[in-house]
Amino acid sequence: MLHMHVPVWGTSGRYIRLPSLVLAAVILGVSVVGMRTGEFRGSGMYDLRALALGLLRVDDPALLVVVLVATLLVCGWAERVMGGVRMLFAFVGGGLIASVVGVLVGELESTVLTALPLNSEPTGGANPVAALLVVAMAASCFTDALWRRRIRLLGALVAVTLFLYAASAGDLYAVVALPVGIALGRLTGGARSTSGVQRSSHHETRVLLAALTTVVAVGPVIATVWGTGAGLLSAYGWLSYDPLVLAGGTVCVPGSFAVPCPDGAAYDELQPNAGWIAAIPLAVLLVAAWGILRGRRSALWIAIGMNILLCGGMTYVFVASEPDTLALFAQVQGVDAAFVWQTLVGLVVGAMVPLGVAVTLFLCRRAVPVSSTRRAENIFVCTIVVAAAGVSLATLAGSLSLSGDFTPRPSVGEIVGDLPMRLLPPSLIPAAAVTYVPESAAAQALWYLPSLIFWAVCAGGTFRLMVTPQAVRGADDRARADEMVRRGCSSLGFMATWPGNLYWFCADADAAIAYRVHGRVAVTLGGAFGADRNDPRIGHAFVEFCGRNGWTPVFYSVDQSFAEALAPLQWQRVRVADEATMDPQSWTPAGKKRQDVRTATNRAQREEVHAQWITWNELSVVDRLQIRAISEAWVADKTIPEMGFTLGSVDEAADPATRLMLARDATGHIVAVTTWIPIFGAKGLSGYALDVMRRRHDAMNGVMEFLIGSAVDVTREEGCTVLSLSGSPLAPHREQQVAALPALDRLLEMLSGLLEPAYGFRSLANFKKKFQPDFSPLWMVYPDAVQLPGIALALLRCYVPGLSLTQAARVAARARTSST
Incomplete structure (x- = not known):
């Protein structure tokens, strides 16, 4: 985030700067004098003096307190993102424009649209609330796409809801203030909105849907x-x-x-x-x-x-x-x-x-x-x-x-x-x-x-x-799976506790498998977990379970040992990723090939960027909002929907067992975040696996190298013996040329190239090589190549739930376009 994550205490030592304080003082003075003496009233709604003073006057004492607080907050923030001069111009100039436009719209309503219920007739100019909306809309042009959308949607929801349900003259001015503020922001140097709709994460979409439902609920009360x-x-x-x-x-x-x-x-x-x-x-x-x-x-x-x-x-x-x-x-x-x-x-x-x-x-x-x-x-x-x-x-x-x-x-x-x-x-x-x-x-x-x-x-x-x-479907099974994961799991094992998975529990062993069913294909999330997860009978028992239900089992992203345990089935397998692992007890940033890690650490020290190892529950509300904003900005920049399955999001970071490694700048604001899910061995916690990596686009170069290096130091002190950088889906390390690969591997290479501009799986795999980790293959084991079309569609729906064939084709077209 470029503009919204500004220091709470700026270089001047104050969050509220002089122009905002002066403006609030003027509103207070004009309102108090007006309430006591009745002064500052104009001769009519076309009196510019009246329109100007209307921007500074509140007649209700209770509302005056709210307006003063809003002025300090909105204008104080706007100063930081677009400057004091632009802020004052937006308040005064934009407020006057909104007043004039509102009066003209009122005249149009009273003469042409008399049959439509719109609002009570305007009898004066815009109030301070409308002027503050102009300031907020103008300042939104100086923020990034995510916060621009949030600010405008919030302003539009409030203004339009009041206009539709309450319909006072002031509500008309509030609606007019929205386009006026955006236009002023653009004219004074703010960024224009990109063409097309900014993509939202599932969490952000739920926020918008909940807001829409809330409007319908509170509107009648208003x-x-x-x-x-x-x-x-x-x-x-x-x-x-x-x-x-x-x-x-x-x-x-x-x-x-x-x-x-x-x-x-x-x-x-x-x-x-x-x-x-x-x-x-x-x-x-x-x-x-x-x-x-x-x-x-x-x-x-x-x-x-x-x-x-x-x-x-x-x-x-x-x-x-x-x-x-x-x-x-x-x-x-x-x-x-x-x-x-x-x-x-x-x-x-x-x-x-x-x-x-x-x-x-x-x-x-x-x-x-x-x-x-x-x-x-x-x-x-x-x-x-x-x-x-x-x-x-x-x-x-x-x-x-x-x-x-x-x-x-x-x-x-x-x-x-x-x-x-x-x-x-x-x-x-x-x-x-x-x-x-x-x-x-x-x-x-x-x-x-x-x-x-x-x-x-x-x-x-x-x-x-x-x-x-x-009441949540599978809550009991999920709680049981959570207990079993802690008795032993692979680096992907903890992902089994995420929402959306089904569970098969072995009847005669302490082991289970998480899976998802799409069509008639049951796709596992990694291999087995539990104390007996290495028992070679587990995979065969799951195959029999799927057979009884008429499903085609597919073991996805399983490690080498589990894939070998399935060898008696004589099924086919393909390498879908390579897991990068390190031993925190022996890993050091020394060596020429790890120069980037040392450079990132040194730069972080110079720029006073420090790392913090923490859980989600320990974060403040402000910290959580910053992390979500960073993640939403990352999602908004993608050309395809947010993916899941083996790719986590900020929602999964809320689990108490998950750790976050944050990068904070000199002011304490979060500039990058990584999340780490636990890996449990027979004796308990043995290490962590990297899940989410997000950064602000203006964060220092090398901030991710710095965070991973910091994670190594912390886990070493905690006695961990493994640190996994996870696998990069569809981007395995290959020794052969693409032309010499089997047909299925070539197909996966093509799919990887198609998704590269959107998710950068290959770039991620290359990034992990900087740490010189050990690479272990992750496999997909499946019964027959004839079933590959159905398996491919099932995998796609695992990563993007609910995706139809038409939508899949559209996603591929967008990804292909972005790659050209």
């Missing part, structure tokens, strides 16, 4: 609490109004044919807090958003289901609503009847938004891979069904016994027919569908409580499904 009633999605705020009111002491429903309200009567809400029951289903969406962030596939399906329900509900309300009823309801609520048409338009848009979110979640489902157990899913479904049935039966029994407390008295058929509506929050029931109303307190409890109880159970059931460790 529309209810802060909404002006003029936004495209302000109709959600209308749905928080309880249709039951009191008129002259009588319960009635405006717009209902069965229980209408008397003309000209004064209205009071029957239950003023009833609208909040509609927020409980939104709580289910919030829990689902959290589950999506954790990678839980069940959370994604719950979010999809809730969005489809929202879409269906809004569609039903639109179909069932009549303009006359809405006009009467607007009159009851004291809202301008001109908003009736806008409400109908808003209902259409309000139905399309959750539908679009549901489609987006479905298309991106592969980024949310963690499945729940069938038992946990069944418990969740049964909980919802039992809750619905129990609440409905209790409501039925209560309504029948208290039928005289309803007006008019409902028949048994009406009570039974209305049971599904009792599960809906009362404010979502269309007025025309209400045929009787509760009079007594007990009847009102039967009216309001069923939906509250039902949705509270739904929210609790969803939360339980997300937090229960045993």
